[in-house]
Amino acid sequence: MEKKYISQAVIKRMPRYYRYVNEMIDMGINRISSKALAEKMGLTASQIRQDLNCFGGFGQQGYGYNVESLRDELAQILGLNKDKKAIIVGVGNMGRALTKNFHFERSGIELIAGFDLDFGSIDTVNGPIAIFPIDNVDSYIESNDVEIAIITLPKELASTTAERLVRAGIKGIWNFTSSDLHLQGYGIPIENVHFSDSLRTLSYNMEKNNV
């Protein structure tokens, strides 16, 4: 339906707006102007108004934005109310840490199982989930309508496993391996979390005294 092109620069800011607006709700704030929000976030008021107006006019002249309804609009834009099902593939230290601690439900996602060589179960913030042998992953994806795969595997296994998951029906990948996945042909979105890139950016900024 939405046809208008939205730049990646704008998209990358949306989750940050969502996070700030949620913090304000927690603090009991119920109204904010683009000017005040800009100051909090280190942006310009103009940019915030431009960004939000890519998706609709959520504010009110002379008043600003109602924080709760802005939160709801942002959740809607980001697709956080769709209850997508996710699995985690590779349950080493990183996979285990994510499984145990991360609040998937705050992004509208339900983590329903893990896959690894061994099986067992892991407690999450929302109760335990089962860990199944990796061999069963394809049929599990199909029979449970799993949309998201979280890949926390050793680098060497990343790309072949990713392809396999996509062939089984996965619609989006959250990639924690240190390599870029080359899945252009498949046409599904991938979000990379490259720890080493992030740490090296910090290193650069420390060298150059960039703040």
Add this chain to the structure above:
Amino acid sequence: MEKKYISQAVIKRMPRYYRYVNEMIDMGINRISSKALAEKMGLTASQIRQDLNCFGGFGQQGYGYNVESLRDELAQILGLNKDKKAIIVGVGNMGRALTKNFHFERSGIELIAGFDLDFGSIDTVNGPIAIFPIDNVDSYIESNDVEIAIITLPKELASTTAERLVRAGIKGIWNFTSSDLHLQGYGIPIENVHFSDSLRTLSYNMEKNNV
């Protein structure tokens, strides 16, 4: 010494160049043109040449770039050969996963200790490190010339702890808590790893079929 302004857009691409160039070395490639690298990385040759030329002329007309010397230049630019010392503050599941698995040495960083309520020790890829009680962190930073603090704490403790660390002499923060740290006044670089922002970007792109 380097005075020329380098945009954040360029900086963010440098670690990715470094990663690709390292991969090529592992594959035994020793020469690459901007055109070939651009195809691998999904960029334009022009952009790669512009980016690299912010820092110097590392290529050779008619030949391209020598992969090994490009790797060395990139390491130098990113400050990966300075052997910075780091500590990790908060050794829950996420801190433990990073400590156990992450190759800090590949970014020229030495993880020398952890801090938490309890003490003990954790094995890393380069041998065990000690975990000390958080109370000792200030004096430890001072007496060991620690430059980087990795913060893997609950959100509530993030900002007060960060301020404390900076006052003790920390020169850069790698932040894994879900909140932005507001340390403008202190003038030190912070690199945020916001898992939820990343996952919500994936969610958005899945909704909009962005690939």
Add this chain to the structure above:
DNA sequence: TAGATTGTTAATCGATTAACAATC
């Protein structure tokens, strides 16, 4: 030498900022 590919300048494109009429 001829071919290839860089470094770099100029042209284009896109994103951010400024301005202001609309309106709550």
Add this chain to the structure above:
DNA sequence: TAGATTGTTAATCGATTAACAATC
């Protein structure tokens, strides 16, 4: 109503791409 602040258009700024002379 007067004041505040949006939504939106226009102006500016910066980043990307194209082009090409330099040169290996």
